Amino acid sequence: xxxxxxxxxxxxSQSLENLRTDELLLNMGPQHPSxxxxxRVVVVTDGEIVKAAKPExxxxxxxxxxxxxxxxxxxxxxxVDRLDYLASMNNAMGWAIAVEGMVGIEVPRRxxxxxxxxxxLQRIASHLMSFGTYGLDMGAFTAFMFGFRDREMILDIFExxxxxxxxxxYMWVGxxxxxxxxxxxxxxxxxxxxxEPKIDEYNDLLSFNKIFIERTKNVxxxxxxxxxxxxxxxxxxxxxxxxxxxxxxxxxxxxxxxEFDVPVGSGEMGTLGDCWDRHIxxxxxxxxxxxxVRQLIDNIPAGPHRGKxxxxxxxxxGESFSRTECPRGELAFYIVSDGSAKPFRVRCKSxxxxxxxxxxxxxxxxxxxxxxxxxxxxxxxxxxxxx
Amino acid sequence: MTFTDYLxxxxxxxxxxxxxxxITWRTFVKVTTKxxxxxxxxxxxxxxxxxxxxxxxxxxEDCISCxxxxxxxxxxxxxxxxxxxxxxxxxxFTKGGVRKTLDLKRFEIDISLCxxxxxxxxxxxxxxxxxxxxxxxxxxxxxxxxxDYLNYQR
Numbered sequence: 275x276x277x278x279x280x281x282x283x284x285x286x287s288q289s290l291e292n293l294r295t296d297e298l299l300l301n302m303g304p305q306h307p308s309x310x311x312x313x314r315v316v317v318v319t320d321g322e323i324v325k326a327a328k329p330e331x332x333x334x335x336x337x338x339x340x341x342x343x344x345x346x347x348x349x350x351x352x353x354v355d356r357l358d359y360l361a362s363m364n365n366a367m368g369w370a371i372a373v374e375g376m377v378g379i380e381v382p383r384r385x386x387x388x389x390x391x392x393x394x395l396q397r398i399a400s401h402l403m404s405f406g407t408y409g410l411d412m413g414a415f416t417a418f419m420f421g422f423r424d425r426e427m428i429l430d431i432f433e434x435x436x437x438x439x440x441x442x443x444y445m446w447v448g449x450x451x452x453x454x455x456x457x458x459x460x461x462x463x464x465x466x467x468x469x470e471p472k473i474d475e476y477n478d479l480l481s482f483n484k485i486f487i488e489r490t491k492n493v494x495x496x497x498x499x500x501x502x503x504x505x506x507x508x509x510x511x512x513x514x515x516x517x518x519x520x521x522x523x524x525x526x527x528x529x530x531x532x533e534f535d536v537p538v539g540s541g542e543m544g545t546l547g548d549c550w551d552r553h554i555x556x557x558x559x560x561x562x563x564x565x566x567v568r569q570l571i572d573n574i575p576a577g578p579h580r581g582k583x584x585x586x587x588x589x590x591x592g593e594s595f596s597r598t599e600c601p602r603g604e605l606a607f608y609i610v611s612d613g614s615a616k617p618f619r620v621r622c623k624s625x626x627x628x629x630x631x632x633x634x635x636x637x638x639x640x641x642x643x644x645x646x647x648x649x650x651x652x653x654x655x656x657x658x659x660x661x
Numbered sequence: 662m663t664f665t666d667y668l669x670x671x672x673x674x675x676x677x678x679x680x681x682x683x684i685t686w687r688t689f690v691k692v693t694t695k696x697x698x699x700x701x702x703x704x705x706x707x708x709x710x711x712x713x714x715x716x717x718x719x720x721x722e723d724c725i726s727c728x729x730x731x732x733x734x735x736x737x738x739x740x741x742x743x744x745x746x747x748x749x750x751x752x753x754f755t756k757g758g759v760r761k762t763l764d765l766k767r768f769e770i771d772i773s774l775c776x777x778x779x780x781x782x783x784x785x786x787x788x789x790x791x792x793x794x795x796x797x798x799x800x801x802x803x804x805x806x807x808x809d810y811l812n813y814q815r
Contacts, residue, residue, distance in 0.1 A: 345735045346735075348733065348735075348780060349733070349734075349735030349780065350735070351778070352735055352776050352778035352780070353735065355778075414681075416681070416684075416685050420688075423698055430710075433709075433710055433713055434710040434712075437712045437713050437714040437779060437792070438713070438714050438777060438779075441776070441777070441778075443778040443779055443780070451779065451783065452712070475684055478677075478680050478681060478684060479680075479681045479684050479685075480681070482677060483677045483678060483680075483681055484670065484673040484674040484676075484677045484678070485674055485677075485678065488670070488674075585729070585733075585784060
């Protein structure tokens with residue numbers, strides 16, 4: 275006659291032996307708050323360990339490239355705005371530069387100044403969004419609220435300048451659609467004075483918080499070779515210590531006239547190229563953007579805000595290529611024209627698509643919670659991944 | 662990791678989180694004393710700046726049926742039909758003094774297709790097509806989003 279204790283022990287040991295462990299296929303998304311859009315990640319998990327993570331994209335595919343063959347050069351601009359909808363100004367700037375390269379329009383200096391000011395403000399807005407949602411992914415809600423509060427001010431400025439809050443259609447071929455008003459300039463100055471000390475505050479709030487550091491250091495480490503093999507650019511590349519910024523290396527517009535540093539990751543908290551490095555590069559880039567806008571805002575030259583462009587942009591046959599530094603990396607446009615009013619072929623190389631393709635490599639063998647941390651640090655926008 | 666390391670991390674966590682909480686509390690005090698940043702939407706409204714792009718409006722009295730807006734529209738949401746004006750009728754002019762040679766028969770914009778890019782109003786030679794500041798026009802039926810500006814009622 276065995277005791278109850280022995281019975282239970284015997285049953286337990288037996289069931290543990292027969293316990294079937296199996297890999298579990300898990301669908302993260304498409305409706306998931308920390309996939310930053312409609313992204314589905316098919317995750318093969320072994321307990322808490324991620325064995326493989328395959329991003330399934332295409333939920334937001336809108337045929338941008340094919341569609342641009344059916345609208346004229348000016349009409350593509352609203353579609354370009356919708357690629358990376360958190361950084362519409364930077365996208366539109368790339369498109370405008372590509373078309374201008376083909377037509378040979380001289381962009382007035384005033385327009386160039388306004389373009390760079392708006393592009394840098396947009397970069398701040400985009401990085402604020404990234405900062406806020408990354409905090410949210412890591413369980414810090416206040417960062418999200420603060421990020422949105424300040425982004426709202428930039429959107430207000432943009433509404434004043436362009437008439438829209440998110441999809442501006444502001445950078446037209448040959449210049450900008452509207453001139454910058456003195457009220458807008460005063461508002462930008464106010465914002466800069468308000469915002470510059472806030473960056474340090476946000477660093478205290480989130481970046482140098484020990485819990486945040488412990489969650490993000492040594493996670494999602496990427497080295498320079500992997501970066502080059504995937505063709506990564508932007509913050510991903512600068513996060514692992516490579517000083518490569520198109521604004522500095524291949525300056526377009528008036529970037530060669532402004533002074534700014536290119537912040538790079540240095541592995542301060544853990545390994546070089548981890549999630550924390552990428553986060554802090556974004557935070558420091560905001561400071562550099564403020565510096566750029568400060569240099570330009572007082573020196574906007576007088577003149578027209580748009581070059582001489584007809585109602586319909588007449589583009590000669592040929593091809594054009596442009597690449598610009600967007601908040602998420604290098605955005606490139608390649609246009610082939612046959613001389614008609616519409617582009618013959620448009621190709622868009624989006625940085626987010628390359629960023630998300632590294633997900634599997636970055637997250638093999640990590641915990642599920644680290645997968646969230648890695649996706650957040652890639653800072654993807656699905657509108658641009660799927661195009 | 663030794664126990665002292667553990668205590669060290671714990672100390673860092675407490676100190677850095679307290680620093681962050683201080684920022685949160687400072688903001689809280691500021692917001693409660695100086696007024697909130699958010700507004701209660703239906704009761705209070707934000708000031709919409711001049712030139713903000715909302716619902717499109719066409720002043721048909723000034724429209725010369727040139728169809729430049731329809732050509733500029735990237736989503737083809739503007740539908741215009743116009744006939745040649747009868748020569749026997751007295752000439753008609755817009756407010757700007759442009760002679761209307763065409764008789765506008767139909768001017769419709771499908772607002773549910775409109776992407777508010779502003780290309781049509783920029784192309785308009787008589788400035789009769791423009792964006793208003795209106796932004797609340799949700800309806801129950803999709804047909805009601807087709808704005809017929811010749812018989813316009815709102």
